[in-house]
Amino acid sequence: MTADQIFAVLTALLAGEAAPEFQPLRDGGHVAAYPVTVEPCNLPLGTLEVEGQTVICGTVSVPESYDPPSERRVPLEFAILKAQTLAPAPDPIVYLHGGPAAGTLGSIGLVSNVLFPNHRRTRDIITFDQRAAALSSTSVRCYEGIADHIVDLVKVSREDPEAPDLGDFVAPCVDEILASGADLPAYNTANNARDVQALMRTLGYPEYNIYGISYGTRLALEVMRTAPDGMRSVVIDGVAPPTQKIYDDLLGPVVDTLDALLDQCAADADCATAYPDLEGDINRTFERLAKDPIPASRGAPEITADLLFDITFSLRNNWRDLRPITPYLPRIFHELADGKTDAIDAFLAMDDAGPAGRLAATPGLGEEERTLLRAALGIAAASAELDAGVTDVITRLRSDLATDTDAVSVAEAFEIRSTEAARALSDADAKAAMLRDYALLQTTEPARAPLLSWVDTHFAGSDQSDLRQLVLAMSDTDLSRTFEIADEQATIYELLLASKLGVEIYACQEDVPWNSLEGLRARMEEVGARFPFLAAEENVADVIATFEDCAAFTQSPREGFHEPIVSDIPTLVLNGTLDIQTSWRWGGVAAETLSRAHNYIVPEAGHGSIAYQPCANDISVAFLNAPDAVPDTSCLATLTPHFILPDGSMSGGAN
Secondary structure (H helix, E strand, O other): OHHHHHHHHHHHHHHOOOOOHHHHHOOOOOOOOOEEEOOOOOOOOOOOOOEEEEEEEEEEEEOOOEOEOOOOOOEEEEEEOOOOOOOOOOOOEEEEEEOOOOOOOOHHHHHHHHOOOOOHHHHOOOEEEOOOOOOHHHHEEEHHHHOOOHHHHHHHOOOOOOOHHHHHHHHHHHHHHHHHHHOHHOHHHHHHHHHHHHHHOOOOOOOEEEEEHHHHHHHHHHHHHHHHOOOOEEEEEEEEOOOOOOOOOOOHHHHHHHHHHHHHHHHHHHHHOOOOOOOHHHHHHHHHHOOOOEEEEEEEEOOOOOHHHHHHHHHHHHHOOOOOOHHHHHHHHHHHHHOOOOHHHHOOOOOOOOHHHHOOOOOOHHHHHHHHHHHHHHHHHHHHHHHHHHHHHHHHHHHHHHHHHHHOHHHHHHHHHHHHHHHOOOHHHHHHHHHHHHHHHHOOOOOOHHHHHHHHHOOOHHHHHHHHHHHHHHHHHHHHHHHHHHHHHHHHHHHHHHHHHHHHHHHHHHHOOOOHHHHHHHHHHHHHHHHHHHHHHHHHHHHHHHHHHHHHOOOOOOOOOOOOOEEOOEEEEEEOOOOOOOOOOHHHHOOOOOOOOOEEEEOOOOHHHHHHOHHHHHHHHHHHHOOOOOOOOHHHHHOOOEEEOOOOEEEEHHH
């Protein structure tokens, strides 16, 4: 962290005043048709964030349907992360999350600190949970069904082996949502696109840029088609074009990551000579391990097909774990095909080394380079320690200020005492009934009577007496806060189902009419002809379950939705070669009809390339600063991997 950042956060904490530029939002927003309500941020904020100063949260109310605007409204939860400059660019970045319906506000630290720290130096970052997603899913929740199964959902959250499958709740949940009057077909990508425009207008940004990842790329493309007014530029990263049958082709991106590896090795003379039949090595290895795993020994774990699958695909798509896996893979496959484990053991030995140790273990470094690296790592460790110390001071100051101003409220005392009383209930059915009724408090207006009824119904003796006294002592503010607490706690479990339901609202209404179980199985057969281990049923189990769940929905295909988007808005297209969710080939498909698009493939990057490669991050910053210029992408050439050869040297003469 910089001295300016530290000074800014300390000044904001001590001042305790709201940023004046946020005042129009506190007054209801810039467009009366889409009213804004500023609310406390219902999410974990970073240490250097000060609510009301560096970040503000709230809801924007939009119509459930736009054609014509319906009376029923959808509250969209948003957050604005202010630019870290006194002279920000007027056009912010709105980040469109994936999923669909994955939400983004629950991972605001990822948005600020991993995806967009460089972009935020000059621009505000706006992000929001899209309709039917996470915190914006309240208009399509099945409160009764969730309350009835709250114990089951608790089991799901704890990964209890006796927990039911979430798919069991989909059909009754859909029935309850429809009975509530919700227009489920209105929860679609076209209305999401209109939501983006409504949000930006009422937040006061007449011109803006979009950055979409995964489903967010599909939504960004739909904004370009449906509601393009105000769009200055677009970045789509990990592209899911509407022309692609993504459910039929679930395994396509996985195959394409292998093809990228095969192409890279074939283009490297040393790798091609050392591993002339890499595709055969891959298939022979998985076949061998499936039948005969290598036992744990050698100070190393058991080598199974599942472990190798994870190393080959999942680990390379984890931005939190950036071990250099790719250089090892050709040798790993070549050796394991013959039952040898030298290369995979060397890779697995890096497992607990941490980022510094992983860097120090980079293959091919000479002793002089390792000495320089150790010195640099020592400096970095000292800097991190200083940062940690500053963070502790800020955290302590924040806590002390809160302690000085906030006493424990009656509502919080009630929560503590009711938790104690709930734990004392020994009968499982009684506890389930208590939890059910507690979850349903969120559907009731805050008042003393329903709270007393809940206490009298489920508790007795001193527990009942103590809780009644607390309820009777509550002010209106305490009552409101008590019901808010009930809502917050129930929401934890509701979001488990909402995450699945939100995905299927879009998948079943928009995509499944264009995809099919038959199409999926046909693609599996094609994939299996080249890579038999990929065509296993368990690799597509989630999609098969989605097709089954879709029987609960009425399909709502929209004419033209799967047509290519034609636009002249400046667009940057990024695709990672390691991406197993959206193929690195798909970006080129989307770019074909975008007349001002730049399409780049990013080596050694997974789903959402800017989380993996600073090069991709820098390219996107440069593009957003000057969308009409051709970005300098020379750094991409440095990302192509070199490979470890059988003698331990690196291909291409690399150090």
